[in-house]
Amino acid sequence: MSNTSLKAPHVTPAHMGLPKISMIGNRSYLVEAPGELDLPAQRRIWALERTLKARPDVHELIPGMTNLLVILQRTAEDSGRFQDELLEIWQQTAELDLLGKTIEVPTTYGGEHAIDLAAICDYSGLTDKEVVRLHWERTYTVFSVGSAPGFGYLGGLDPRIFMPRKKVPSLRMLKGMVTIGGMQSGISVLTGPNGWNSIGFTELTVFDATAEPPTLLAPGDRVRFIPERVEL
Amino acid sequence: MKRSSISSFSNPAVIAELAAHLHRNNVASIHIEAADGELKLVAPVGASLQTTHRATPVLISASQPGSLLAKAPTAGIFAAAHPLRPEREISTGSAVAKGDIVAFVKVGPVLVPVIAEKAGKVVSVTSETGTLVGYGTSLFTAKT
Amino acid sequence: MIHVLGCGPLNTIQDLGRAGYRNIGVTATGAMDPIALKVGNLLVGNDEDAAGIEIQTFPFRIEFEQAQVFALTGADCAARLDGQDLPPWWCIRAEPGQVLELSTPMKSARAYLCLQGGIDVPLVMGSRSTSLRGSFGGHEGRPLAVGDILPVMAGTTISPPVNGFGIVPPAQAMPNLFPVSDTGDLILRAIPAGEHDLFGDDSERFWSQTWKITSQSDRTGYRLSGAPLQLSAPVELRSYGIIPGIVQVPPGGEPIIQMSDANTAGGYPKMAGVIDGDLWRLGQARIGSKISFRQSSLTEALAVERAIDAYIDDIRRTLPLVANALVAMTKR
Known part of the structure; x- marks a missing residue:
């Protein structure tokens, strides 16, 4: 994305190990970083994406949470060799820190849209005030954008308000709900079924198909939730 | 040649x-x-393709019963039915109307329709699916 | 321009999809049977990725406001132009005021209507495909409805003969390339994916049993029913990129195959990925029909990919030659 800037890359220790590579169909390779779901691993994924972007045999790249789906134009003549190349590139690529913009998200916590706040209090043993404070006190990083148009997977959640995704998704979650899914936070972009847990609401629009770029959030961006109203 | x-x-x-x-x-x-x-x-002798000069249809098979119903619109491989509609093959005894598609000639992947030039009851089908036919070959004869 | 006179739900404008935006969560969409759309476009002389109409609910009826060369491919819908039968996979010229009518097909699920010049709806992120989930692209970001008027771009590259001409459909042109079982079930070739082995013995059952496509299936994905599959031990996956053809196994154990309108990311364990060359067949599979999976190889996938490319290339090369030859012959 155009709104990201590059910081000087730094060499990553070799002990990070090699990624796992598996196939989806005949021309897509999922490269999964070893280790924890953390920012250094995600930076390796961003770096790999940046390097592969220039290759003419690559059709599309979809970064996930510490993984990258590499879709080729055509089926590789020698798939083993391509996988070896991916591993080589991985070893030669340092972390890439995407220093994006900082986005402030004016949020109403609690109230009619915080349909899962009570459940989070039960799960964490915290009061609703504490849950809300722990959520807005943190600065989040957009790890990847995906699933729905412009949806940002936000890393950096306080582990005390970890909340598993629902086994049965809620059917009519609203666009604009501020949610927690496992160790991630997010802002829902579509009204529809959603397994994440809502604690608030924002009017901020994060996707516009006619805009360039169409998404507000880009990987590497920082996100801060501003508690405009707290209705508890 | x-x-x-x-x-x-x-x-x-x-x-x-x-x-x-x-x-x-x-x-x-x-x-x-x-x-x-x-x-x-x-080919139309001494004439450009824009003239109205008409070529005489070529009848490779002689002595068929009935009169000409439909001939090959191009050289290619005869197909008595559309590959997705094998049950709708026109055969001896079928009644057809003028302008009906009665069969196809396959040129590579392309299917060109064979058109009934008149109404009638088919009395002979002169080619079998898979055989090569020349342009203008009589493919169906009929009694009107 | 064409005027929609009769239309069921969920018929949409589609091209070959909005590739390149999955990294920002935008579903690729695009025709469920891309071969049918490509051939339809080639028949009318369009680029193969022009926008057409994907019709999956019937009856469907349109009126041509002006003379218009069009092609119908995909499912055989017993099409009639002003009451006159048209063969399937056919291209012909309609005169102003003529009405085209399609009925529910007996086999296959989706028909494609391509118009010479292509449907003139705005490009959104490089594509004219309708994104139902995002409510953008296509005609006003929504399925077609009775009363819609669709503009068509100019284009006169191919003139079909008066009675039209057609193309031999892929399964009939290449009968040895696309396997079906003795009972007529669709056999889909697939390659094991990341969590395949974590299903232990259940992975064997994935390949050996016959699955039914349930009514909870649409352009987003097909939910299958059969004896559920379970992981040997639970696994927590990080969200990863998703493409059409991926076979995931949610906690309930009955697989889901993601299709053209799939989300771009997800986290269910993945059992297998259907090879690209079989996706169009899945796009034509009907609710209630049965499928089974056969373990494939990259060698086989490459062979199928090449054969399909050769089929399309042959059409692209041969069609203009035949069209010109027929024009020359009728002018004599």
Whole structure:
């Protein structure tokens, strides 16, 4: 994305190990970083994406949470060799820190849209005030954008308000709900079924198909939730 | 002109090339024989393609009962039915109306319709699916 | 322009999809049977990725406001132009005021209507495909409805003969390339994916049993029913990129195959990925029909990919030659 800037890359220790590579169909390779779901691993994924972007045999790249789906134009003549190349590139690529913009998200916590706040209090043993404070006190990083148009997977959640995704998704979650899914936070972009847990609401629009770029959030961006109203 | 198989002439590029050759040299027709079949191309003599000069249909099979119902619109491989509608094959005894699609001629992947020139009851189908037919070959005869 | 006179739900404008935006969560969409759309476009002389109409609910009826060369491919819908039968996979010219009518097909699920010049709806992120989930693209970001008027771009590259002409459909043109079982079930070739082995013995059952496509299936994905599959031990996956053809196994154990309108990311364990060359067949599979999976190889996938490319190339090369030859012959 155009709104990201590059910081000087730094060499990553070799002990990070090699990624796992598996196939989806005949021309897509999922490269999964070893280790924890953390920012250094995600930076390796961003770096790999940046390097592969220039290759003419690559059709599309979809970064996930510490993984990258590499879709080729055509089926590789020698798939083993391509996988070896991916591993080589991985070893030669340092972390890439995407220093994006900082986005402030004016949020109403609690109230009619915080349909899962009570459940989070039960799960964490915290009061609703504490849950809300722990959520807005943190600065989040957009790890990847995906699933729905412009949806940002936000890393950096306080582990005390970890909340598993629902086994049965809620059917009519609203666009604009501020949610927690496992160790991630997010802002829902579509009204529809959603397994994440809502604690608030924002009017901020994060996707516009006619805009360039169409998404507000880009990987590497920082996100801060501003508690405009707290209705508890 | 001899080649091992007539099917090597079913390629439209080859046919187009031959047709252009006839036209350039003001040749009326060319008759190609091979071990497994024959092909006849007829060109409008001394006329540009825009004239209304009509070529006479070529009847390779002689002595069919009934009168001409439909002939091959192009050289190619005869298909009695559409590959997705094998149950709708027109055969002896079928009644057809003028303008009906009664069969197809396959040129590579392309299906060209064979059109009934008049209404009638089919009395003979002169080609079998898979055989090469020349332009203008009588494919169906009928009693009106 | 064409005027929609009769239309069921969920018929949409589609091209070959909005590739390149999955990294920002935008579903690729695009025709469920891309071969049918490509051939339809080639028949009318369009680029193969022009926008057409994907019709999956019937009857469907349109009126041509002006003379218009069009092609119908995909499912055989017993099409009639002003009451006159048209063969399937056919291209012909309609005169102003003529009405085209499609009925529910007996086999296959989706028909494609391509118009010479292509449907003139705005490009959104490089594509004219309708994104139902995002409510953008296509005609006003929504399925077609009775009363819609769709503009068509100019284009006169191919003139079909008066009675039209057609193309031999892929399964009939290449009968040895696309396997079906003795009972007529669709056999889909697939390659094991990341979590395949974590299903232990259940992975064997994935390949050996016959699955039914349930009514909870649409352009987003097909939910299958059969004896559920379970992981040997639970696994927590990080969200990863998703493409059409991926076979995931949610906690309930009955697989889901993601299709053209799939989300771009997800986290269910993945059992297998259907090879690209079989996706169009899945796009034509009907609700209630049965499928089974056969373990494939990259060698086989490459062979199928090449054969399909050769089929399309042959059409692209041969069609203009035949069209020109037929024009020359009728002018005599």
